[in-house]
Amino acid sequence: MNRTTRLYALVEELRAAAPRPLTVAALASRFEVSRRTVQRDLGALMDSGVPVRSTAGRGGGWALDPAMTLPPVRFTADEAAALTSALAAAAGCAPYAGAARTAHQKLIASMTGPAPAAARELAARIVALPSRTPAAVRAAVERALTDRLVLRLSYVDAEGRASDRVVEPAGLLTVDGRWYLIAWCRTRRAGRGFRLDRIAEAAPTGERARPHDLAALLHGSAGADARPALASPTA
Structure with a gap:
């Protein structure tokens, strides 16, 4: 499993367990990687705007913030394609490009059924020239x-x-x-x-x-x- 696929899967794992937190050890075992790798992945998710948070102490761990997550959403294949292409285009050169990138990640994390895989595959085939606006x-x-x-x-x-x-x-x-x-x-x-x-x-x-x-x-x-x-x- 490459890192991009693992990041998406990590979000889904946290969503499935919510609101119960999962420990780094449990996540490392689930994805067959080291604890250090899981820590880096969780840090990357936080940096990209995914609402993951940690709680210390007994019974603590990592979880998606319930106040900021979307409920599971079912999109048709056409709806998922439309949203993916629009957000991918916006992330290339439109205003609010940074927010578009994190919105795309959150949206895919909220999808159910075959839509997430189709959206990720389509996103990989949409390219954009860098913006000329500073x-x-x-x-x-x-x-x-x-x-x-x-x-x-x-x-x-x-x-x-x-x-x-x-x-x-x-x-x-x-x-x-x-x-x-x-x-x-x-x-x-x-x-x-x-x-x-x-x-x-x-x-x-x-x-x-x-x-x-x-x-x-x-x-x-x-x-x-x-x-x-x-x-x-x-x-």
Whole structure:
């Protein structure tokens, strides 16, 4: 059993035993590896965001945090494929890429039946080019959007002109694999779209941003017809 397969199996073993903790010795025996290997694997799961925790003392051991785990979920083969491909694509270059990677691991851990194996096999066949957006810029944009903070950024437009802006983020627009931050630009006093890979620097100011209607900011632009990608279908 290779390490990747063992990590997935380790999560399933902890899930099956939950809420009862399992000792490192028991896990080492189950997977026929050393205790040191199990300790390294558990550390890797924690680093990747899987909610495993340890309890000391008699009767202690390792378990999945019941407050943060998903119940078993049954997906059809098509649903598992759709979720896997979407998360794999997001983990390549989209905003919240780090969260997409850990979400994929947690999602597979929550699946039952043949879906987990199919999802893992499909994920191995989806590749993505590295993002051209600096990690620090992406993290700043993510924080500003999530916490609704005013963002200070340095931007280079299509003609290579650089400018400094102070913006109030409203949302994200994706077009043909490119991502744009849609925001109210205080410098231009109008709605603007900023391609993420053209943002040279970005930093949340700590100031709360005013709420803005995303559709209103897109009105009259090339993205005016954009719709929420995960909107529920109407009757």
